[in-house]
Amino acid sequence: MKKVFYIGKTIYNRTTNSYLSNSVRYLSTQTFELTKRPLKVEKEYKFIKADIVPSVISDRKIATIEDWKAIRDKLLKSECLKLLEEIKISSDPGAGAYSAIASSAFTNGENELGWKLLNEAISDKNRSPLPRSYLSYLEQCEKISSVAAFVVEVEKLFEFFKQHDIKCDDEVAENIDRIYKKFNRNPKITRIDARGSCLNCKQKLNKFELSQNEFENLKNAILKNVIVGKNVFYRTTPSELKHFQEFVADMKQYDVVIDGLNVAYCIGTKQSPSIFVSLLASVVKHFASHNKKILVLGRTHMQKWPRKNWNYITENADTFLAESLSQDDPYLLYCALNSGLNTIIVTKDLMRSHLFKLKDPKLKVLFNQWLMQSQYQLKYVDNRGRVFFKYPLPYIRTPQKHKDCWHLPLIEDYESSQDKWLCLK
Incomplete structure (x- = not known):
């Protein structure tokens, strides 16, 4: 017997970035709400196009897992991207809006779209993506069976961090650490000494050199x-x-x-x-x-x-x-x-x-x-x-790779003054 989910509700306020962010959370597999009754989708969800709904929802107005995926995939590209463009007409989309769509894109295997949105957010709009977008990408990396393929995919995230000088928050760092251990790698949250050497692998970090x-x-x-x-x-x-x-x-x-x-x-x-x-x-x-x-x-x-x-x-x-x-x-x-x-x-x-x-x-x-x-x-x-x-550090506090080892700086803890790094071998 197929498991059945009832479609939940989202906040509807087209004039705000929060509407788009909430809509995308609703569309993602991780966040939709289970309710106790069937809902008349066309009536209660005016933002869902009429030509989409009949093809994927049964007469009882409920969706199976397979039907839900069809709804999600179609709405992700048709509605959320359209809403993003509508917001751009009168204002700049916020980090939450970009991150929500990118997160759903990664969840649905639309990696190219996810990276496109994150690059647009940070390069064109000066919006720093929220950690959930990185976490969604890491979830997909975790599903890869081959160690070599995993390394190729996860290093795309690290290269993005390097390109935009992004520091990891604790949750992202902990997830990277956990997934690396799952693939029998040797991650370590560590520190860099006064000479600029990693206390874990002893590699010396790069100095800042500007031509x-x-x-x-x-x-x-x-x-x-x-x-x-x-x-x-x-x-x-x-x-x-x-x-x-x-x-x-x-x-x-x-x-x-x-x-x-x-x-x-x-x-x-x-x-x-x-x-x-x-x-x-x-x-x-x-x-x-x-x-x-x-x-x-x-x-x-x-x-x-x-x-x-x-x-x-x-x-x-x-x-x-x-x-x-x-x-x-x-x-x-x-x-x-x-x-x-x-x-x-x-x-x-x-x-x-x-x-x-x-x-x-x-x-x-x-x-x-x-x-x-x-x-x-x-x-x-x-x-x-x-x-x-x-004084300035004797090394640059930015993501960097030495041979096969990555060093990712964590967001600074100003209260403890600890300079934490993730060493990934």
Whole structure:
């Protein structure tokens, strides 16, 4: 006797991304709801096309497993993709919508469609796919009988992670670990030592290497899309912009570019101006003692800080002070990029909002890696004025392959400061 499922209900709100996401959950084999009564499908599910329903649903308005698969497969392509296009007319589909359809595509063996949607989400729409899309793909990989075929398919996921610099969340990492063990492989959640070597396999991870040509391409893309892109200077006065242009026209190359307020506020914004200027002066002193050419970017109100330390800053570093309401991130990026590949940037700001303005996926990855390898993050200044930084890692924290071994970074746990990796041999 065939097992029978009654078709459940979904939320209907065509104007939201959640409708599409919920509709796809309804269409997938994993999430449809079992009810206690037959439902009149054509009446209660207006989004199902009339020409689809009669061919796959019996007169009693219930679906067998085989019938359900036919409904799912047809609706996946006809309705969900159509709804995705409809959403694009008035807004951008969210990560949930893309992930839901991609997840169902992988579940139904439509891998090409799944990857197409995930690449569109992350490359064109700056939407980070949700873990469930990766989990659905892993479920299909787990069904493969041949170890060699499994490796080929699962490495497509790892290459996607590498291409877009994606870190695994715990659930995805745990599933990869479990499936690898099922295929008699040797996965291990581990750490990387201070020299950049994996504690599990002893392989040394790659350093960040950016050619001069890549740097110039990155620099030009950032200047075009971030610095002088649409509305970047919408809070900057014409006179200030002119002042900055005059400043950079004669700007020398700096070894260090400091985000003044970010450093000053490293222990909070409730401190006194004397604390703010003392912290900034200590950082300037640290680099000045190493004969570095220093630029401090800040705001005009910083000139009102206690005179002694402020005078030390201006005597040992060049300064550019923007108006208090201006955006200073574009100035910081411009000056750092103009100073060259090896310039140190002192800030805790990850500048993710600027990353999203780059369209090319490769440039996004390069920008993020360049920033991570150039960035010194102030941790604290002790009572003797000694400065302690979080320095760039001696390796790039991105998915990478060495011979037959993959290393996948996990999403950072900022509370425990643990740098966890998945080592896959």
